[in-house]
Amino acid sequence: MTSILNADLHCHSVVSDGTLTPEELAARASTNKVELWSLTDHDEIGGQHRAAAAAKAQGMRYLTGTEISVTFIGKTVHIVGLGFDPDDPGLKQGLLQTRGGRGLRAMEMSEGLAKVGIHGAYEGALKFVGNPELISRTHFARYLVESGVCKETNEVFRKYLTEGKPGFVEHRWATLKDAVSWITQAGGIAVIAHPARYKFTANEEYALFTEFKTHGGRGVEVVTGSHTTAEYVTYAETAREFGLAASRGSDFHSPLESHTDLGTLPYLSGELTPVWELLADRIQ
Numbered sequence: 001m002t003s004i005l006n007a008d009l010h011c012h013s014v015v016s017d018g019t020l021t022p023e024e025l026a027a028r029a030s031t032n033k034v035e036l037w038s039l040t041d042h043d044e045i046g047g048q049h050r051a052a053a054a055a056k057a058q059g060m061r062y063l064t065g066t067e068i069s070v071t072f073i074g075k076t077v078h079i080v081g082l083g084f085d086p087d088d089p090g091l092k093q094g095l096l097q098t099r100g101g102r103g104l105r106a107m108e109m110s111e112g113l114a115k116v117g118i119h120g121a122y123e124g125a126l127k128f129v130g131n132p133e134l135i136s137r138t139h140f141a142r143y144l145v146e147s148g149v150c151k152e153t154n155e156v157f158r159k160y161l162t163e164g165k166p167g168f169v170e171h172r173w174a175t176l177k178d179a180v181s182w183i184t185q186a187g188g189i190a191v192i193a194h195p196a197r198y199k200f201t202a203n204e205e206y207a208l209f210t211e212f213k214t215h216g217g218r219g220v221e222v223v224t225g226s227h228t229t230a231e232y233v234t235y236a237e238t239a240r241e242f243g244l245a246a247s248r249g250s251d252f253h254s255p256l257e258s259h260t261d262l263g264t265l266p267y268l269s270g271e272l273t274p275v276w277e278l279l280a281d282r283i284q
Contacts, residue, residue, distance in 0.1 A: 005267045007036040007276055009065060009082060010193065010224060010249025013051070014130030016041035016067075017138040019254040025262070026054035028255075032263035036276055036283065038065035040080050040249070043098045044134055048086035052284050062284045063276065066091075067193060068182070069098060069173035072208055075198055076171075079179040079212075080221065080247065082275060083282030084188025094182040098174045099133045106135040108169040109161075113140075116166045118149060137161045138253070153257055176208075180215040189278055191219035191247045195238070196231040209242050219275040220244045223268055225251040225260035236269050246272040 012018035013025055020028065022039055029037045037060050039051035045066050055062035064086045070077045084091060110122035124143035129135050141156035150156045160167040174182075180190040192212055200208060209220075220242075221227075222235045239246045246268050250260045268274055276283065 004035050004061070004274070004276060006032075006034050006263050007248055007274065008034045008250050008252075008263050008265075009036070009038040009063060009191075009247050009275070010040050010067070010080060010221065011038075011252040011262060012041055012067075013039055013047050015039075015047035016044050016131065016134045017136050017253060019256070022047045022051040023054040025252075026051065026058050026060065029055075029262045030058035030060050032261060034060060034263035036061045036063065037262075038063040038082055038249070040065035040067045040082075042067050042078075042134060042136065043069055043095050044131065045086050045091065045095060046131070052086075056284070063279060063282060064188070064284075066095065066183075068095070068179040070176050070179045071173045072176050072211075073204055075200070076173060077176070077198060077208065078193035079176070079183070079217070080191040080193045080219075080249070081179075081183035081186075081188045082191060082219075082247070083279035084183055084186035088186035091182045091186040094174065094178060101171050102133065102135050105169050105171045106140075109137070109140060109167045112169065113160065113167045116160075118144070118160075118167075121167070137167075140167060176211055177215045180212065180217050184216045187282065189219055189245070189275060190215075190217040191221060191245075191275060192217065193221050193249075194224045194226045194251065195220060195235055196227050209238065209244075213242055213244070218245055218278065219247050221249060222246040222272065223248040223265050225249075225258065225265070229266075232266065232269075236272055239272055245275040245278050247275040
């Protein structure tokens with residue numbers, strides 16, 4: 001599998017908080033010359049069989065994927081799972097539990113926004129939700145843009161949906177141990193998603209990577225949509241330091257919102273081990 005360069009192993013569909021169907025994403029990835037693709041919806045694997053079939057129809061290789069929300073030292077961290085059995089009952093049950101708190105959290109977010117004069121946000125956000133079990137801050141952001149409260153989703157997050165703002169409600173997700181275990185027991189590999197986004201101190205980040213490896217995690221996203229060029233270098237070094245394979249993924253959500261399109265990132269550095277080489281027998 002060393003011949004694969006253009007792998008995009010992180011994106012989202014309408015099954016979670018993306019705006020395109022799995023089939024539309026597959027077509028877009030293929031148009032952008034993606035050789036190996038993975039759909040990684042948040043806490044959900046309901047689109048996996050559709051994505052695999054769509055990739056096959058486009059003549060593109062495919063790895064199953066998901067992105068699990070984890071609470072680690074009080075912050076939300078995302079763990080991508082790749083190459084697992086999409087029908088594994090343990091993984092399905094774990095993700096169901098993780099999704100369970102989103103509805104209640106969304107109602108509390110709506111109450112917080114109502115206190116600052118933004119009414120009907122829950123009902124408005126639902127219009128943008130393909131899967132009500134996965135209502136998220138992104139859906140609220142899209143509604144607040146549509147209703148004219150803000151001009152773009154980034155502004156909504158900054159003013160209303162981050163910690164200390166009126167629409168922010170903390171939610172406890174899965175543990176790091178649980179997320180890594182669900183993925184590995186289903187035959188997949190766990191990968192730390194976009195590590196630069198968490199703004200951990202050096203000690204906190206070291207604790208994350210150390211615990212992740214202890215639980216059986218084997219990869220880290222090095223080249224991803226939210227990383228800078230300097231961060232590609234930083235996390236390539238982190239991958240080597242911890243003996244982790246490297247992943248590459250745009251984190252594409254929407255043609256209107258995402259800064260990085262499918263398949264357009266720089267390739268991984270040649271001295272890194274691509275995570276897909278460890279998953280050669282899981283590629284469809």
